[in-house]
Each structure stands twice: as C-alpha cells, then as structure tokens.
Amino acid sequence: MQQMLALDFMRNAFVTGGCIALAAGLVGYFVVLRNQVFTADALGHVAFTGSLGGLLAGLNLLVGVFGSCIAVALAIGTLGGRGRGRDVAIGTVFAWVLGVGVLFLSLYITARSAATGSLGVSVLFGSILGLQPYQVVFGSITALATCAVMLLVARPMLFLSVDPDVAVARGVPAPALTALFLVLLAVTVAESVQAVGALLIFALMVTPAATAQNLSARPWLGMALSALIAVAVVWVGLVLSFYVPYPTSFFITSLAFAAYLASLAGRQIARRLA
Amino acid sequence: MPSWDVVADIQLLLQFHFMQNAFVAGTLVAVLAGAAGYFVVLRGQSFAAHMLSQVGFPGAAAGVLLHVSPVLGLIAFCLAAALGIGLASGQSGRSVDAGHRSESAAVGSILAFSLGLGLLFFRLYAGSAAGIYSFLFGTILGISDRDVELTLAVATISLGALVVIGRPLVFATVDPDVAEARGVNVQLLSIAFLVVLALAVAVTVQIVGTLLIFALLVAPGASALQLTARPGRALALSIVLSLAFTWLGLALAYFTDLPVGFFITSLAFATYVVVRGVNAAATLRSGRLRFVPA
Numbered sequence: 001m002q003q004m005l006a007l008d009f010m011r012n013a014f015v016t017g018g019c020i021a022l023a024a025g026l027v028g029y030f031v032v033l034r035n036q037v038f039t040a041d042a043l044g045h046v047a048f049t050g051s052l053g054g055l056l057a058g059l060n061l062l063v064g065v066f067g068s069c070i071a072v073a074l075a076i077g078t079l080g081g082r083g084r085g086r087d088v089a090i091g092t093v094f095a096w097v098l099g100v101g102v103l104f105l106s107l108y109i110t111a112r113s114a115a116t117g118s119l120g121v122s123v124l125f126g127s128i129l130g131l132q133p134y135q136v137v138f139g140s141i142t143a144l145a146t147c148a149v150m151l152l153v154a155r156p157m158l159f160l161s162v163d164p165d166v167a168v169a170r171g172v173p174a175p176a177l178t179a180l181f182l183v184l185l186a187v188t189v190a191e192s193v194q195a196v197g198a199l200l201i202f203a204l205m206v207t208p209a210a211t212a213q214n215l216s217a218r219p220w221l222g223m224a225l226s227a228l229i230a231v232a233v234v235w236v237g238l239v240l241s242f243y244v245p246y247p248t249s250f251f252i253t254s255l256a257f258a259a260y261l262a263s264l265a266g267r268q269i270a271r272r273l274a
Numbered sequence: 275m276p277s278w279d280v281v282a283d284i285q286l287l288l289q290f291h292f293m294q295n296a297f298v299a300g301t302l303v304a305v306l307a308g309a310a311g312y313f314v315v316l317r318g319q320s321f322a323a324h325m326l327s328q329v330g331f332p333g334a335a336a337g338v339l340l341h342v343s344p345v346l347g348l349i350a351f352c353l354a355a356a357l358g359i360g361l362a363s364g365q366s367g368r369s370v371d372a373g374h375r376s377e378s379a380a381v382g383s384i385l386a387f388s389l390g391l392g393l394l395f396f397r398l399y400a401g402s403a404a405g406i407y408s409f410l411f412g413t414i415l416g417i418s419d420r421d422v423e424l425t426l427a428v429a430t431i432s433l434g435a436l437v438v439i440g441r442p443l444v445f446a447t448v449d450p451d452v453a454e455a456r457g458v459n460v461q462l463l464s465i466a467f468l469v470v471l472a473l474a475v476a477v478t479v480q481i482v483g484t485l486l487i488f489a490l491l492v493a494p495g496a497s498a499l500q501l502t503a504r505p506g507r508a509l510a511l512s513i514v515l516s517l518a519f520t521w522l523g524l525a526l527a528y529f530t531d532l533p534v535g536f537f538i539t540s541l542a543f544a545t546y547v548v549v550r551g552v553n554a555a556a557t558l559r560s561g562r563l564r565f566v567p568a
Contacts, residue, residue: 032379035378037378037379037382038378041382088315088320088492088496089496089546089550091320091324091488091492092488092489092492092493092496092542092543092546093543094488095485095486095487095488095489095493095539095542095543096489096539096540096542096543098411098485098486098535098539099411099486099489099533099535099536099537099538099539099540099543100536100539100540102407102411102486102533102535102536103532103533103536105407105533106532106533106536107532120407121406121407124406124410125389125390125393199386199389199485200386200389200390201386202382202383202385202386203383203386203387203390206379206382206383206386207379207382207383207386209379210379210380210382210383213379246394246397246398247390247393247394247397249390249393250390250391250393250394250397252390253386253387253389253390253391254387254390254391256383256386256387257383257384257386257387260380260383
C-alpha cells in the first residue's frame with residue numbers, strides 16, 4: 001500500500017479519480033432517476049469528437065472536452081429532445097459525430113508524430129494513470145464544485161424529477177433547473193471521460209446509480225450509496241490494476257457491473273423472502 | 275489521386291488485392307445491411323442493432339486474441355446477445371427498448387462492461403492502437419480472403435432467411451394482432467429476425483466498425499421509409515442507398531487516405547437530412563400535417 005502511494009501518478013489517480021467518481025455517482029443518480037441515460041451516452045460521443053477537434057485546433061484537451069459537452073448539453077436542452085421515439089434520428093446524428101471524431105483523430109495523427117497514435121484510445125477508454133498535474137488540480141476542483149452545486153439543488157431537483165407537474169405548481173423554476181442539470185451533466189461527462197474514457201462513462205454515471213436504486217428507494221440514501229459505490233469501484237479498480245497489469249478501465253467497468261449484478265440478485269432474494 | 279476518368283479511376287481503385295477484398299465484402303455487407311436495416315427501422319429495433327454491435331466488440335477482440343478470424347468472434351458474440359435479447363423480451367412480453375428507465379440503465383451497464391472487456395482482450399493481444407480503431411470505426415485495409423468467404427456465407431444465409439420470412443415479417447410488424455390471428459407465429463418470427471440482425475451486424479462491423487453501425491444498418495432504411503411507404507420499393511431503395519454509401523465511402527477513403535467511417539457516416543447523415551428536409555418541404559407545400567414516422 002505504501003509502495004503504491006509512494007508513486008506520484010498513483011496518488012494523483014486516487015485523488016482525482018475519487019473526486020470524479022463522487023461527482024459522477026451523485027449526478028448519475030439523477031441521470032437514472034430522470035431517465036436521461038442516453039443523453040449521457042450522446043455527450044460521451046460528443047466529448048470524443050470535441051477533445052480531438054480541440055487538439056487539432058491547437059487548444060488544450062480540456063477546453064475541447066468541456067466546451068463541446070456544455071454546448072451540446074445546452075442545445076439538447078433548448079431543443080427539448082429527450083430522445084424518446086426519435087432514436088433513429090439521434091442515432092444517425094451521433095454516428096456522424098463519431099465519424100467526424102475519427103476524421104479529426106486521423107488528421108491529428110498525420111499532422112503530428114506517430115507517437116500520438118494511442119491518443120484516441122486514451123480518450124475513448126480513459127487514462128487515469130497518465131493524468132497531467134494541471135488535470136489533477138483542475139479535475140479535482142471542478143468535480144468537487146459539481147458535487148457542491150448538485151447537493152445545493154438536490155431537493156428541488158428530486159421534486160422536479162419525481163413529480164414535475166406538482167413541482168411546477170409549487171413554484172419550482174423548472175426550465176432553469178433543467179438547464180442547470182444539463183450543464184452539471186455535461187461537466188461530469190467531461191470529467192469522467194478523463195477517468196474512464198468516452199465509451200465507458202456508463203460505468204461511473206449509470207451503473208452505480210442503478211445499483212443504488214436497486215438497493216434503496218429512499219432518495220438521500222440512494223444518492224449517498226451511488227456516490228460511495230462509484231468511489232469504491234474506482235479505488236478498488238486502481239488497486240487491482242497496480243497489482244495486475246490489465247487496463248484500469250477494464251477493472252472499473254467489471255467491478256461496477258459485478259456490483260450491479262449483485263444488487264439485482266440481492267433484490268430478487270429480498271423479494272422471495274418478503 | 276483520381277484522374278476523373280471513370281474507367282481509369284476504377285482500375286486504379288481495384289489494382290490492390292486489399293481493395294478488391296474491401297469492395298467484395300463491402301458490397302455483400304451493404305446488400306445485407308440495407309435489407310435488414312429496412313426491417314430494423316420498420317420494427318423500431320434500431321436500439322437492438324446498437325446494442326448488438328457493441329456486444330460484438332469484445333467478440334472481435336477475442337477472435338483476434340485466439341488467432342481465429344475476428345468475424346467468427348463477432349458472429350458468436352452477436353448471436354449470443356441476440357438470443358439473450360430474444361429471451362429477455364419474451365419474458366417481459368415487450369421488446370427491449372431505450373424508453374424504460376430500469377431497462378436503459380441495465381443495458382447501459384452491459385454495454386460499458388462489454389466495451390471494457392474488449393479493451394482488455396486487445397491489451398492482452400498487445401495489439402497496436404490501429405487494431406482497436408479498425409474494429410471501433412471500420413477499415414478498408416484489414417479484410418482477409420477468409421473474411422470475404424465468411425462474409426459471403428453469412429450474407430447468403432441471412433438474405434435467404436430474409437427472403438423466406440420477409441413477407442410474414444412485414445405482416446407481423448405492421449399488424450401483430452391480425453397476423454397472430456391468421457396463424458403467423460409472431461414470437462418465432464421476431465427471434466428469427468433477431469438472429470438475422472445479429473449476423474448482419476457481425477459482418478457490417480468489418481466495414482464501418484462497432485460505433486458507426488447506424489450509418490449502414492439504420493440510416494439507409496430510415497431514409498428509404500421517409501421517401502416511400504410501400505414495402506417493396508422501400509426495401510429496394512434501402513439496399514441501393516446502403517450500396518451507394520459503401521462504394522462511395524470506400525472510394526473516397528482510398529483516394530483521400532482518410533478514415534472510411536467518416537465518409538460513410540457523413541454520406542448517411544447528409545442523405546437523411548436531405549430526405550427529411552424534402553419531406554418537410556412537401557408537407558408544408560401540401561398545407562397539411564402528415565404523420566411521418568421518425
């Protein structure tokens with residue numbers, strides 16, 4: 001353990017990964033509650049194209065990821081597309097977005113040296129062990145800020161998600177709150193992309209929350225469980241990948257999936273006993 | 275570089291063995307994907323296609339790892355997933371879709387896990403980044419003679435199956451209750467179609483990759499159904515569009531040295547946008563609102 005924490009990149013990964021997982025677990029709880037799983041998926045695709053487009057334009061990786069995610073989240077909010085029944089149109093658009101991402105990737109690789117060939121893989125599948133110092137500071141602070149804002153608006157947000165009509169009648173500012181949530185979602189997706197990659201954000205944003213909702217129907221307990229499971233999955237995944245030379249993202253997705261299966265089984269057993 | 279002399283360009287395009295393979299496999303894939311895609315859109319199963327292709331990713335990686343053809347791995351994983359979807363929807367009495375909360379969370383969890391598994395297999399093989407890209411985004415380079423033979427076999431079987439079940443499948447899709455009353459086995463048909471879909475996904479991944487499957491398996495069918503509601507015509511149109519996307523995409527990728535996935539998705543997206551636009555304009559001109567399935 002000491003040996004592990006003596007390494008700079010492991011310490012960075014534990015701190016940043018923990019903060020990001022905390023935010024992803026909290027925001028993810030609302031993603032599942034509000035049935036916006038596929039908005040998160042779409043934002044993950046956008047993050048891939050955005051980060052490579054940013055790099056190609058000579059910007060920082062973070063600028064591209066955060067900029068594109070927030071812009072698209074707001075666009076989704078204004079168009080009001082929750083995507084139900086329109087999955088053909090949405091699927092075609094996002095396949096194209098990914099296609100453009102591949103174009104950027106290939107342009108970037110040809111423009112720079114061949115050494116950047118694995119860059120796309122790290123955007124797609126995450127590179128939590130390779131975080132730069134500025135990413136550690138920036139990632140941790142934005143993740144904690146996201147948590148704080150999410151907790152501040154958690155009460156009206158719960159109300160709005162569970163019973164939108166009554167919430168609006170009681171004076172909850174629905175449009176503003178929805179827009180704020182989409183921005184929080186975009187920021188969280190952009191952070192999670194650095195930890196587990198654009199393709200695997202489900203493992204941090206959806207699976208822990210779904211597991212928590214299997215375990216408890218009480219909202220505050222569920223939120224805490226969701227955040228806890230996300231953090232545990234990331235930390236245990238990091239420890240495992242220190243001892244076994246497999247990709248960290250593989251451990252994180254597998255642990256999250258195992259927890260989900262266990263919660264399903266637990267619920268079945270509880271139902272039998274009841 | 276193309277000389278804009280069509281005959282010379284086609285000769286230039288087909289001078290290498292890998293491009294001949296890509297065109298043969300691409301043509302077979304396009305016909306199958308166009309035909310299956312029509313039914314996918316008609317039946318509203320685009321989400322199942324998305325899911326099957328992502329579950330296929332670790333299959334392709336496992337095929338590479340075990341030194342058998344990646345297509346074999348894809349077929350095995352996609353078939354298993356299709357049977358899983360068939361059983362799950364048979365149990366719950368409705369098809370798997372993205373609309374339901376607990377279902378979309380469950381599906382999302384499975385997808386992330388299967389992509390993570392695929393990543394592990396690729397690392398175990400110690401393959402280059404290019405290997406992962408070609409299965410995620412498609413390639414024009416990596417199609418071997420063996421893959422072409424497998425694709426031919428799969429396409430023949432699947433198209434044959436579609437010819438047999440095509441008519442009752444349209445019937446069962448458009449009006450399941452009446453079809454059931456007329457003695458059509460709706461449950462069996464839907465599982466048979468899922469198997470055909472799994473095979474179509476498995477071979478389509480070779481050309482456009484796991485992540486861009488919508489471009490060949492959904493977009494042509496969706497565009498065709500925007501243009502005409504008549505089954506025979508829409509089916510033919512879907513196949514023609516899918517062939518056009520594939521051939522143009524392969525040629526553009528060859529001459530520009532840019533990824534084939536980009537061109538095929540862009541062509542598919544542009545066609546879909548144009549068709550929707552034309553449809554909307556026609557609706558406006560005729561001055562009445564018409565129901566257009568998304």
